[in-house]
Amino acid sequence: MDELERSGRFDHLFSESARATGGWSAYETWRSATAANPDAVSLGVGFPFPDSFPNDELLSAAERAFDGDGDRTLQYGGGEDAALLPEFVAERARTHGIDCDTSQVELTDGATRAIDAVSHAFLDPDETLFTEAPTFPGTLAVFRNYGVEIVGCPLDRDGLDVDALERELRARRNDDRPLPTLFYTIPTFQNPTGTTLSLERRRRLLELAAEYDFVVLEDDAYGDLRYDGEDVPPLAALDEEGRVVHVGTVSKTVAPGVRIGWVIADEEIVAQVNRTNVGASNTLAQSAVGRYFADGYYEQNVRELREAYEKRRDRMLASLDEHLGSAARWVKPEGGFFVWVELSEEIDVDVDTDELLSRAAAEGVIYMPGPTFFPAADGEGGGERFLRLSFSHGSLEEIDRGVEALARTVRTVSSPS
Amino acid sequence: MDELERSGRFDHLFSESARATGGWSAYETWRSATAANPDAVSLGVGFPFPDSFPNDELLSAAERAFDGDGDRTLQYGGGEDAALLPEFVAERARTHGIDCDTSQVELTDGATRAIDAVSHAFLDPDETLFTEAPTFPGTLAVFRNYGVEIVGCPLDRDGLDVDALERELRARRNDDRPLPTLFYTIPTFQNPTGTTLSLERRRRLLELAAEYDFVVLEDDAYGDLRYDGEDVPPLAALDEEGRVVHVGTVSKTVAPGVRIGWVIADEEIVAQVNRTNVGASNTLAQSAVGRYFADGYYEQNVRELREAYEKRRDRMLASLDEHLGSAARWVKPEGGFFVWVELSEEIDVDVDTDELLSRAAAEGVIYMPGPTFFPAADGEGGGERFLRLSFSHGSLEEIDRGVEALARTVRTVSSPS
Numbered sequence: 001m002d003e004l005e006r007s008g009r010f011d012h013l014f015s016e017s018a019r020a021t022g023g024w025s026a027y028e029t030w031r032s033a034t035a036a037n038p039d040a041v042s043l044g045v046g047f048p049f050p051d052s053f054p055n056d057e058l059l060s061a062a063e064r065a066f067d068g069d070g071d072r073t074l075q076y077g078g079g080e081d082a083a084l085l086p087e088f089v090a091e092r093a094r095t096h097g098i099d100c101d102t103s104q105v106e107l108t109d110g111a112t113r114a115i116d117a118v119s120h121a122f123l124d125p126d127e128t129l130f131t132e133a134p135t136f137p138g139t140l141a142v143f144r145n146y147g148v149e150i151v152g153c154p155l156d157r158d159g160l161d162v163d164a165l166e167r168e169l170r171a172r173r174n175d176d177r178p179l180p181t182l183f184y185t186i187p188t189f190q191n192p193t194g195t196t197l198s199l200e201r202r203r204r205l206l207e208l209a210a211e212y213d214f215v216v217l218e219d220d221a222y223g224d225l226r227y228d229g230e231d232v233p234p235l236a237a238l239d240e241e242g243r244v245v246h247v248g249t250v251s252k253t254v255a256p257g258v259r260i261g262w263v264i265a266d267e268e269i270v271a272q273v274n275r276t277n278v279g280a281s282n283t284l285a286q287s288a289v290g291r292y293f294a295d296g297y298y299e300q301n302v303r304e305l306r307e308a309y310e311k312r313r314d315r316m317l318a319s320l321d322e323h324l325g326s327a328a329r330w331v332k333p334e335g336g337f338f339v340w341v342e343l344s345e346e347i348d349v350d351v352d353t354d355e356l357l358s359r360a361a362a363e364g365v366i367y368m369p370g371p372t373f374f375p376a377a378d379g380e381g382g383g384e385r386f387l388r389l390s391f392s393h394g395s396l397e398e399i400d401r402g403v404e405a406l407a408r409t410v411r412t413v414s415s416p417s
Numbered sequence: 418m419d420e421l422e423r424s425g426r427f428d429h430l431f432s433e434s435a436r437a438t439g440g441w442s443a444y445e446t447w448r449s450a451t452a453a454n455p456d457a458v459s460l461g462v463g464f465p466f467p468d469s470f471p472n473d474e475l476l477s478a479a480e481r482a483f484d485g486d487g488d489r490t491l492q493y494g495g496g497e498d499a500a501l502l503p504e505f506v507a508e509r510a511r512t513h514g515i516d517c518d519t520s521q522v523e524l525t526d527g528a529t530r531a532i533d534a535v536s537h538a539f540l541d542p543d544e545t546l547f548t549e550a551p552t553f554p555g556t557l558a559v560f561r562n563y564g565v566e567i568v569g570c571p572l573d574r575d576g577l578d579v580d581a582l583e584r585e586l587r588a589r590r591n592d593d594r595p596l597p598t599l600f601y602t603i604p605t606f607q608n609p610t611g612t613t614l615s616l617e618r619r620r621r622l623l624e625l626a627a628e629y630d631f632v633v634l635e636d637d638a639y640g641d642l643r644y645d646g647e648d649v650p651p652l653a654a655l656d657e658e659g660r661v662v663h664v665g666t667v668s669k670t671v672a673p674g675v676r677i678g679w680v681i682a683d684e685e686i687v688a689q690v691n692r693t694n695v696g697a698s699n700t701l702a703q704s705a706v707g708r709y710f711a712d713g714y715y716e717q718n719v720r721e722l723r724e725a726y727e728k729r730r731d732r733m734l735a736s737l738d739e740h741l742g743s744a745a746r747w748v749k750p751e752g753g754f755f756v757w758v759e760l761s762e763e764i765d766v767d768v769d770t771d772e773l774l775s776r777a778a779a780e781g782v783i784y785m786p787g788p789t790f791f792p793a794a795d796g797e798g799g800g801e802r803f804l805r806l807s808f809s810h811g812s813l814e815e816i817d818r819g820v821e822a823l824a825r826t827v828r829t830v831s832s833p834s
């Protein structure tokens with residue numbers, strides 16, 4: 001943490017948790033590499049591709065919302081089109097096996113705000129939160145604001161290593177060390193690893209939640225974007241205790257800029273989250289997206305997106321095979337946006353993907369370095385031999401070009417064989 | 418607090434502050450009266466009137482944003498129209514005398530979210546926060562989520578009683594009791610009292626903030642809606658220490674449903690608020706409102722709104738004079754949405770406006786009872802002889818009808834003279 005930054009005039013007035021958060025920025029390396037090389041292909045961020053957004057359909061939906069209920073569309077509470085949204089959210093959840101109705105739905109301004117409101121409802125300072133490690137840094141930043149201890153649990157090809165989790169829980173109970181209040185997980189098409197937690201492990205995780213009395217915060221941002229393989233039910237669909245707080249979003253399936261996310265949970269939890277999810281609703285966006293859902297555009301758009309993203313994923317995997325075959329390993333993701341790449345042993349053992357990024361950027365590609373995704377505030381918590389590639393944003397040609405640039409970069413640090 | 422409500426299955430897992438918040442609902446009396454009497458004139462809530470919303474202009478602005486920069490309008494970060502917004506916010510602030518640029522602006526999803534992010538940046542559990550009493554209950558609900566002691570400071574016709582504030586601060590310093598981290602104030606057209614803090618008192622408040630080392634959180638939701646009298650500079654315009662965190666919104670001047678608010682503050686504070694203001698931006702709304710500003714609609718709309726609200730205010734004051742003249746007192750507000758009405762001594766001394774509401778609703782009017790606006794969690798903290806009337810939402814005819822119904826209600830509890 002930078003001492004200079006901590007000596008501000010108002011530092012003594014900031015909250016403990018805010019003070020602790022101050023020096024930290026997960027994306028710093030990525031940001032400076034991007035700024036220094038604006039022409040490099042961006043395989044770093046998990047943005048949807050530019051022409052994926054249903055501009056015309058949303059505009060027309062907004063127009064119809066104004067036509068139908070213009071006095072209330074922009075009012076506090078919103079009109080009849082915004083009111084459609086909770087039912088569509090519940091209906092989508094039911095198609096994934098989650099038994100719920102609108103009394104269990106709390107709409108939020110995007111998934112990160114949902115996670116923030118859930119954190120506020122559950123986390124006291126100095127409590128303990130468990131999460132997969134690696135995981136989504138945007139969420140780690142949210143948790144950091146609550147002054148909690150963040151404990152990372154390892155993953156393998158099948159997602160969270162539930163045996164390792166159980167060992168950690170048991171050791172903590174035996175040693176009288178704090179047990180978690182929340183377990184944060186992205187079980188399906190995990191960010192950054194792309195892995196999907198197996199059905200058997202999902203059941204084990206829920207058993208552990210009951211045994212050790214924690215709540216499971218399930219982030220399902222990518223659940224609708226499966227390109228092959230079999231659907232695995234969300235944790236919320238397997239939950240018999242009401243211990244799973246399910247968070248969803250249309251950021252990846254409609255557009256990030258509408259800021260529509262939600263919490264689906266036990267009514268008692270939803271009531272509490274409603275209190276921490278402060279402020280009125282973004283009824284302009286809710287009305288447009290509510291009408292958009294009602295007109296059946298969502299299903300159609302998701303079908304088109306699946307095709308488009310599958311092509312991008314396949315191209316990235318083919319390109320990785322062709323150019324980086326023996327220098328790295330990765331697991332084929334069955335959905336989502338990401339490929340998690342591990343540099344192989346033939347790469348110089350001192351190579352750290354955080355440090356390698358500036359060289360990659362100069363070669364023409366930006367990736368997200370592995371350490372970004374680990375809970376340790378100093379970036380020294382793991383992932384040094386890993387990097388995340390996103391196939392969601394670039395064109396097929398850019399994906400090729402980016403992977404080729406990555407291969408060139410990696411060759412510069414390969415040990416002579 | 419209801420014991421039943423506190424015995425939920427997850428109660429032991431909720432955060433301390435969330436547990437404390439659980440039983441509380443400021444609007445309960447109002448909500449049940451409204452539900453029981455849907456046909457009563459609503460003079461309770463501070464909603465803009467239905468045809469005040471610039472639906473066509475916003476839709477056309479959104480259309481042009483999509484036309485101009487459609488690939489980025491709904492993307493994370495947004496396109497060129499969303500990027501216009503911070504500059505317009507800074508420019509509006511400068512017209513009110515606040516010396517600032519865009520590096521001091523943090524956009525939020527509405528003013529309540531702004532206040533939430535500021536609270537998260539400053540408040541630790543068990544710290545102390547000062548506020549005007551009465552004040553806006555929506556903000557009190559936000560503060561309650563942070564587990565702080567909320568101390569109310571009285572107001573008179575000229576707004577906050579700064580002498581009383583100074584006495585309280587001095588007594589606390591002498592007795593070694595906690596001093597506030599934040600002082601929350603709505604200095605201009607205060608909600609609910611309609612009062613405006615005088616220039617001299619604004620300067621005194623800032624001197625006290627420096628002497629007792631607290632930050633002033635200035636909520637300026639109504640500052641652009643002055644109907645007569647002289648402009649008084651916002652606290653942020655008088656601040657020489659960077660101690661004022663200024664919060665603004667277009668909820669009252671464009672529409673609530675776009676959820677556009679902001680924080681303007683010292684750069685150090687803005688950097689911290691940026692970390693607690695989590696999640697991406699609602700770029701659909703930001704693009705539409707950015708373009709709307711750029712096209713000059715804002716100024717024009719505010720001029721029209723001032724005329725419309727002035728008429729409503731004047732009608733309400735005239736109607737109060739005519740029907741309630743000797744049974745109540747009020748101060749003419751020079752702007753904003755509200756008239757704060759005190760029942761006079763000729764009303765039965767046991768009358769409580771919380772209890773009176775169901776009778777008023779049956780007569781045909783809903784108001785907001787005075788106790789709603791006081792920090793005490795049990796509603797027993799003051800305001801029992803006060804009620805808030807809003808002239809913002811009803812038509813002129815409804816305002817008359819509502820005030821007449823209120824006068825009838827009050828007559829039923831008048832002592833025989």
